[in-house]
């Protein structure tokens with residue numbers, strides 16, 4: 001198999017990206033949790049949304065798997081924070097590193113995409129988590145808030161969607177560059 005796309009998503013943003021990518025590169029799409037023949041794929045793309053730094057399904061998917069030599073692994077995070085901000089990217093990278101037992105710098109390619117949030121659709125637990133975060137951020141000095149903190153406060157209670165088809169282009173280029181697609 002040339003490649004496979006696995007996704008972990010709660011409200012559909014990461015799965016939407018997985019389908020968009022599949023339409024462009026032709027890899028089949030599988031939801032995390034299904035049994036996936038990881039070793040059969042020359043390229044594995046994992047697309048997962050971020051919840052408090054954790055990537056949905058990532059740990060479970062790769063718990064008993066170490067990529068074989070030559071196999072390409074791409075991890076794509078989908079979150080609300082802005083991937084143009086270097087601090088956000090550094091935080092996401094160190095968090096992903098901790099979640100992958102076989103992590104070696106340069107072996108796994110990381111990409112970051114923006115999803116969205118609709119407070120009206122959040123589960124009780126997720127609403128509570130966001131409320132607790134909002135409450136703790138409100139107590140902080142304005143000057144000590146990071147760009148990500150300010151964004152979370154600004155978007156609290158809102159319905160926003162930053163999903164951008166064009167943001168997949170660098171990933172698609174890399175997938176094309178290293179295979180016979």
Ligand SMILES: Cc1cc2nc3c(=O)[nH]c(=O)nc-3n(C[C@H](O)[C@H](O)[C@H](O)COP(=O)(O)O)c2cc1C
Nearest residue numbers: 009010011012013014049052053079080081115116
């Ligand atoms: C409880 C909670 C925690 C979140 N934590 C993060 C986070 O750490 N970093 C981030 O960028 N986005 C975070 N988000 C935003 C989600 O990653 C974003 O809504 C994403 O698009 C959801 O994708 P999904 O619909 O595929 O699950 C959080 C959202 C919720 C509700």
